[in-house]
Amino acid sequence: MKYLGIDPQKIKIGVFNFTCCEGCALALANKEETLVDFLDLLDVVTFREISSDRGEDYDIALVEGSISRDDEIERIKKIRAQAKVLVALGTCACYGGVNNLKNQFKIEEVVEIAYGKDKVETSKVRPLSDVVKVDLEIPGCPVSKAEVEKIVVDIVNQSEINFPEYPVCVECRRNMNTCVFDLGMICLGPITQAGCDAVCPNGGVGCLGCRGPAEDANYESFREILEENGFTMQEALERINFYNALPGMVIDES
């Protein structure tokens, strides 16, 4: 395949899974209408959800999941050493994600409740950037395949990679949704980075902030809005802690 008469260079990728549900890797295998074209841009070296081939000579590592065990630290360091570019794929990789809920409790308690007698070794959940250098973060739970496609096309064409800087509200209003606050519920959309096409508010559910903060997010004003709408900070924190992707909203009481 040529682009304007030039053969584009295929991207040699490896997809890797850490502590997560594997949903981001599966998201890459979705959107069937353009899947063939998408895979045509890639030289898949290792990607266990779609191929049984295993190789080591990938250039770009797409890594999903957070770090929650010591053996994961070893493994991510090896991947970092091999990859020219390491991409954190999804909210778990970028922020810790849902797994982060565990960090609110004592590790021994968590292990006891989850595994009973069959104890496993586990530690506090961390985003990839706590352990290795991350070159690009693609947030989302799961990642938006459309956004990943756009990024891959940008890489192939050596164009600049851009993410929306504005909050989810822009996309939500473009979709002509009723504001979730008007329906009497909390929504983190006003402080969360867009790019998801407001998928949660489209379904009448408040945003949980999986994509992390919008540029120059106005936390102070948002706190006042929560109060005016009759929500406590505790209620807001329950939503924020779900993904732990909006640290700016959390006031350190200590």
Next chain:
Amino acid sequence: MIYKVITKKEFKKFVNGLINSNETFGPRQVNTAKDGKPIYQFKEVHSFDEMELDYTLSYSSLKNFFLPFREVLSRYNFTDDNWEQEIEYRVNPRVIVGVRACDINALCKLDDIFVNGSFPSPYYIARRNNTFLIGMDHLPMDDCFCMSMGELVVRQGFNLFCTDLGDRYYLSINSSKAFNFLRNVKTTDPTDKDDRQWLERRNLIKRSFNTTVDTSSLPNLLDIEFDSPIWEKWGDKCLNCGTCAMVCPTCYCYGIEESIDVSLKSSRRERFQHSCTVVDFAEVAGGHNFRPSKEARLKYRYYHHYHGFAENADEQICVGCNRCGRNCLAGINPKDVIDDLLMEKTDEV
């Protein structure tokens, strides 16, 4: 303009006739707000009874029917040594029923830009020419201020406008298309009683306004108040979420995006609705942002609405629907901002 009177029963027959042969949109309830109030949007309708013509005002404006939030302006198909451009602005004939005066006047302002301006938009013109607009008056909501903006009355930009006289409508017919369509149903010439009732209805609407915005000092006031601390006060509240501009019937600023399809065999150029309150609106190559602060971004929206357009085209671009104010989570609204600016100078004197 030609005036006729039509019974509501006959009007229903008339509109159902239009619905049967055209894509038709009308006000429908889409949700109930937490305060129990219905939320309306213009949606496709398949029969007259699906519409709620006693609605207050639609949540979003009509703007996106003419300036979609996102639209493909052109497509490019690549071959090995060449490329072709494809442009299409075909729009099927469509009807929108129950449009409020503010929304019609807003379209007239967009016409000034996209039809009569220096760079007419064939995309906008195609949509505008192929849309049959039936306007309808209404009693203002508590925070409507179209009368202050001089946008209470419609003069042009619609096909048919209905004034509600109880069991019948007083019709202002503003196009030959509307006149010809109406031949299929029974209408009568207005009697003296109809004329009197029409005037009574107009006066009732005028008397029903609870909100006034003093625009007599605009746009000069904005020149004088460019560095006012009022901008910081309201800017600090602004979420830069773009909601005001998305629901506004006249905010027309846009961005252009070009993207290559995954197949690498084609690409497209898209126009998307932007907003000066959004953080990257004034960002240019190299990452420089001409409006780096919240207050600067919010201020420029007010300047465009009440200053820039007023100076260039001798009119405010705001029609006083207050959708921006009603939908702003932070409570920023034209009435309070303009009042603050006026008060600020009054206090200093």
